[in-house]
Amino acid sequence: MTTNGEAVVEADPKLPVIRIMRDFAATPAQLFRAHTDPALFARWIGPDALTTRIDHWDARTGGSWRYASGAYWFHGCFHDVRPGRIVQTFTYEGNPDAVALETLWFEDRGHGRARLRTQSLVDSFESRDAWLRSDMKTGINQGYAKLERMIIDGTV
Template sequence: MTSTSARETRIVADPDVPLVRITREFDAPPEKVFRAHTDPELVARWQGPHGMETRMEHYDCRTGGSYRYVHTRDGEEHAFHGSFHDVRPAQLIVQTFTYDGMPDDVALERLVLEELPGGRTRLTATSLVDSFEGRDAFLASGMETGVREGYERLDALLAH
């Protein structure tokens, strides 16, 4: 079992560029963490905050693929879409990310999986937007809660 601090989701706004960096460790090997990020059925089970359901409209996680999904709760809907630019099994996913509610704010995201001793994985994700205002709006949107709670849900999924 990992200490609480190692499993903490760290979300940091870079002071020099409009970028958010997320780091998190998981008690599973990179292959399993990668599959949970690329298999649409698995992604739908963990992504987003507690109490939200994810409806996949399409999710083709491969270099050149694209996605669109909708988070729903009590009639409320939040849709997201983007393109996968580079997908390398158990290592890397580079994609764009757009929230339909803010269509002019497109993030370039890079997710890196690093193998740790004991069959564990460190995930480092960066989201770069075109302005500090866009980055701050991204953070103010509740993204932090969704990321933290989603990774808690991912822990449970990876435990099986």
């Protein structure tokens, strides 16, 4: 892990998978809540320059979600929602054929620290590489920095 608060973003060389890891001064329950409470999620997700609006959000196993970040719309289904883990689909509506299967893990690291790990399985190496070229890392790091500030100020 990095010590400067940036996420580690890695592409699997053998699978069309992107893995992301970041540690937070938080509990796994706080990270889980930040990903399942729509009001909290909308405040931290994405790059600083874009505002997120929730269209609908049903964070339970079998539920679905849809939100806009700026002019960009995304949607998906929650396949498994439980403390410590979320499995969901993720679709950018500008490319509806490219559906990713995402798993998020919220791990207790002890001493008031938690690690967020995500894995996104996309449909092809071309899609994976396009995601990586999209400067997604900037949005991830800016969003996680907002989340960390919300944890520190007691919002989460």
